[in-house]
Amino acid sequence: TMDVAAEDSDQMPSGFHAKAAAKAARLRREAAKLASAAALESPGGIESRPGEWAPTQSKLLRRVAVAARPGHFELSLQYGPYSVAYDTTGRLLALCGRGGHVAAFEWRQKRLMFESQVNEPCHALTWVGAGSTPQLAVAHSNWTYIYDAQGLELHCLKRLHKANKLFWLPRHWLLAACTDTGHLHWQDVSTGQTVASYCGHHGPLRVSALHPDSGCVLTGQPNGQLCIWTPLEKRPVVKILCCPAGVRAVATAPAGHAVYTLGGDSRLRVWDIRCLRPLSVSDNGADAASIRLFDAAPQLAVSQRGLLACPVRQGAALMVLPAGGAKPLLSHPSPGRLSDLAFCPWEDVLAFGHARGLGSVLVPGSGEPNPDGAVHPLSGKRQRREAEVRGLLDKLPPETIAPPAVGGGVNAVDAEGIEEALARKRAAVMALPSDEVRQFQPRRRSGKASGELNRKVGERWQRRRMELRQLLKSKKRVLAEMGDEGADAAGGRKTKKAKKISQSGELTKPATGTFLDRLIPKAD
């Protein structure tokens, strides 16, 4: 469903569509009002006086309650640059290092779930499954492994070879992967079926992100293109040129339609994935097309409320920008070169992995305050179990993964199907048997057993002649219905409607402004 601004209403094809869009927008506003009225919590934030510097973590800690302290910690670890991942509830944090260190823990209580050394470089990780039976998918140097909550290796996915990014699609129960070899994989974790696995033929896919609302994978190419991939198409469904130089990083918000791209020109641009047009960002109060991020390393993370985190000073520090703004909200130095950033869902916390371990900082205003359902940090075990069962029952088929720009959806009118049917009808009408074909007589054979053969051929041709006669009749009928003058000329009967139209002097029906206009016979 599209959010249509008021000024877009005149771009609607007809009054019916404008009314429907206005109604949808009104319902959305009412839902938002209801949501805010029933809200339990309010979002966090920083109110600073003009001229005040962005706060440090110590300053924040002095001003917030003691209960917030678990969100700020640092771990000094030795096994290489770390990648971090939160699960969808925001309760669990996992890390994997290039030195082979894999661990998972509940970050609030600092309760370690498991920690192991896998003796292989690990490049990416993601939590899969629902909160009741959390499993961790880790991309090792060759294959991808799935570990359970105790660190036992459950599966080795050899098909996900040299994956550099793993994505979890919770509504489809799919594990998606982009690889250094240029392949894309979608694996169903509930049934174990490989939904799609193909080579994209667009070079190694090193820059990628998931669009969670639709389930599509976005990749950034060195030629500045942004490609959108779905499991059903072996080619990118959409390609847009988003940067003049190569795309260095792509990120999406956990909900919504914004896509952030960091180009080779160090400029951050925001795109609307629904219409594939740039959204303007504010640079020092003024609207701009892009924000210049100086010395930014290519990692981006976006929070639920639109805050953007990126490394600056070649990974020596991280910076958090407000939604659509350029003035940093806060910054934090990193002990090692930053390698990964992840916002905690439902909390005002940001985790970052660097060359010497990982850390976690408080970012007021980044988490969505009011969750829906059982997917939030304080849901109990039983609720998570039930939510998992419901999630499995509501598992969406992979056909629903489609970029919003392409349209469709389960409630969309199958305009293409209708068009195709009409086109087929018209083609059938236009493809008349020629006179030679109609007057053809089969060659009579002679010799042994020719009587039988001649009889059979004659019968077959008789049947074909009947078919051709039917075809001619139906063509006349359809042309008559369409009000074509040619029907009269061809000797077909005119329907009452056709007679009326031809009497009134109009050959064609008035244009309706829809796709059916293509099939109105043109007046020559």
Added chain:
Amino acid sequence: MKVKLLLRNPQDYLRETADDIHKLARNPAPELHPMSAETEYVRALNAAKLERVFAKPFLGCFGDQGDQLSRVCMHPRALSLCLSGCVDGRVAFWNIPRRSRVLQLDAHSGCVQGLCWHPEQDLFYSCCDTDRTLKAWRVGDDLVEFSRPVSQRHLDFAPLNLDHHVSKDLFALSGDAVYLYDSRRSDPVGQWKWGSDSVLQARFNPTEWHLLAAVTKDNALLLIDTRQREPLRRIRCEFRQNALCWNPQEPFVLATASDDYNLYSWDARRLASPACVYRGHTNAAMDVDFAPTGRELVSASYDCTVRLWESGRSQSRDVYHTKRMYRVFAARYSLDARFIVTASADFNLRLWKARASEKLGALTPRERAAVNTAEALKQKYAHHPQVRRIVQHRHLPKRLYQAQLEMKAIRGKQRRKEVNRREHRGEDKEPFVPERDRHVRGVDE
């Protein structure tokens, strides 16, 4: 500098005691619910599939009666009782929930042609054409007190069916004519006839107390007002109507089961054509009954199936068949519109659910909510091809399926021929006749 950090109090999210239900956080904001239409569609699909998984309408067989059953009659006030009449003259009294026979009477020497209950008293009537008698039996405390009838009446015609008035002490016998009898008088109070052929069934309108409808052997449907000497109307149909039933909720609607495999529902105010043609059976429809709600119909057919219909929709909602069930001659709804009792030529009465996937037994509020949600989802996505194909599909045994395909082919051929004729002769000589107008030969007043 003012700093506010999002901090949740766990007490707001945890239930207070173990007896409470778990708290569920709710946020209807659409950003948190992407792909809601797709999720709803998947739920509708699952609802349709689960409905088919749980569709087990056959509840049980009432036990072998020993000979072919001709009539079934439900008790007008008690849910769990019904009568059945046999071709060898026995009348059996059944307890439906236990599916057991309470009592059996040797009522007649020939086929029991008519069975009906008195609306208020614990009395039922049976009639037979071979011995030409009408007998009244008293029932008390679900046992017949005497195995002899309370009263017996010898008729000078062979009765083919019997119906009692909804409140007055009148009953209608159909034989060579429609006879109206008062229980206190020995001679008939009224007699109606049109033509020379016998009347197969006559039924009182439950709301319009003076109105009777009758079906005759010469393919006619009669409408009779008991205050008039002659029948009001005669509708001459193409084929014989085997049974008829008045709609208990709509006073002017009646349904008939026809030999041409269709059921027809008629509006008594406008009898020129049927209000709806119910097509689906592949052999003669033998019996029809309205549900007490007046919104559904059940039909028993010679093709060994029972079909359920929604009033006004010409395609059946469901079809029941069993390997052992042979020609079905009678089908009746229970008083609560939840069960169907059928009598068939394999000597058995069978009990079925009216809603095949309904759970019998008490539903908890959550179950009820889930059922209602599933129903609403199926209706919302009813047009969607994948959902429609699951909801509509019914397995049929091979010969029934082949019969259905044959009927389709025959209809297709008839339609094509009409289209060709219309093209050849022109629309004025071969006008398009809608389905409803094809089945009535004429209406006589």
